[in-house]
Amino acid sequence: MKNSKILIAIMALMFVFLIGPFVVIIISSFSNDAVMRFPPRGFSLQWYEKVLNIQMFQTTFWMSLKTGLAATFTALLLGVPVAYTNVRFRYPGKNVLELFFSSPAIVPGLVIGFSLLRFFIYVTQVPILLGLYLGHTAILFPYTVRVVSASLRNFDPGIEEAAVSLGSTPLHAFFAVVLPNIRSGLVAAFILAFITSFNNVPVSLFLTGPGVATLPIQMLIYMEYYFDPTISALSSILIVLTVIIVQAAEKLLGISKYM
């Protein structure tokens, strides 16, 4: 079929465009040149060594990790009850409330970070770190609601009703029957939310400052001053980690259906 050959060609080109840059970055990270030159003229591991020796990258990596974990846990704690209510019950004004709960996904991240900075840091003198945590929680919240809702919709409410009719309290049924059955949805929500937070720039941009920075923000700062392949090496590490997580999550959970 002639048509499908054209389709395959378009798709192949698309994947070259999407994945090619990753290959380029990984190759360039092994360069022995101090300027970004491609193809590199020789091989070295010096940029990886440099990444490990720059203290700021380590500090900000831990900051990103802690912010991501804290915000993801909070977003799940807030999001699971909302998802459960929206999937199980009908109530008046449900559409409006669904829109209300998804609004942090619609407002640009840059504006969320900016407004938190203006409001909390300047008006109420809240520490910037708390602002960072709140901003990340706000953007992850709709994410967790959506992913957990999707997995709740695939869970037969009859099983939960059976538990209640057999004498379980609704609360006990929720923890003993519902939660274990949507485990993979919860794990998927956790992974997606954490990665979203870990990679986030727009919200963090205004909520970081002297002494408080996340890894992506620190990478942007470094790039303003240096043009060597250090960022290539750091990016390569992040890419390889992402490949491992995405592959595992797709194999074990089929994460693409939650996105």
Place this chain on the structure above:
Amino acid sequence: MLLLGPGAMFLLLFFFSPLLFVLAESLRGAQGQVTLARYGEVLSDAQFRIVFVRTLKMALIVTPIAVIVAYPSAYLMTKVSAGKKSILMSLVILPLMTSPVARTYAWIVILGKYGIVNQTMGALGLFKEPARMMYTEGAIIVGLLQLFLPIMVLTLVSAMENVQEEVEEAALSLGSGRIGCFFRVIVPLSFDGLIMGVTLVFTGCITAYVTPAILGGAKVLTLATLMRQEALVLMNWEAATVIAVIMIATTLLLYNGLRLFKPRNLV
């Protein structure tokens, strides 16, 4: 109802109040009166206008290209075997899950002075001098396209999965050609997904920060990088506040405007 309480409380306190505060700030005059003077100042600023038009223009270029590339690819992905589809899907998700800083940085290696394009063209004797591709609108467009293509593909794949195989077969057996079938059956039936994808990509392009920050720098500003410059470099909080409100307004307008295209009569 009780279950919604904590989440609603959180959003009201830490999301909606700050936004309303910023909105109120943008309307507050020097004597505390309500005024649109700040909007007037920003909107009449020549630099702001250039940046605003440029941002819209880039979104208008990136979105249709994303549709044209993503539609055939997404269509193919719904046709292949489950095993192949899983592989292709993880190739689409991978860029989406990777740090945007890392993804955008790759374009410096490709488009930079000693990057792939310049080295190749130089070796072929096509460029006498390295061409300047970084810090141009073109570089930002390429970066945005790579950033948002996966979102378009995912939205279209999930929309086309709902199109039943039988409908397509019926059209084909009734004498429709493959291309005719695609445009008259598949596209209308996945139209909601298309609108969703267009909305996400278009608003994404308008509000994206990392791509224009790395590939455009201070030379080619967009709304997002201009807002950051006003706030953190020039310390002009008033202007940044107004730009923030304009960004939300543009996003909401697009979200609601594009919803009008829902073709109820077709499904």
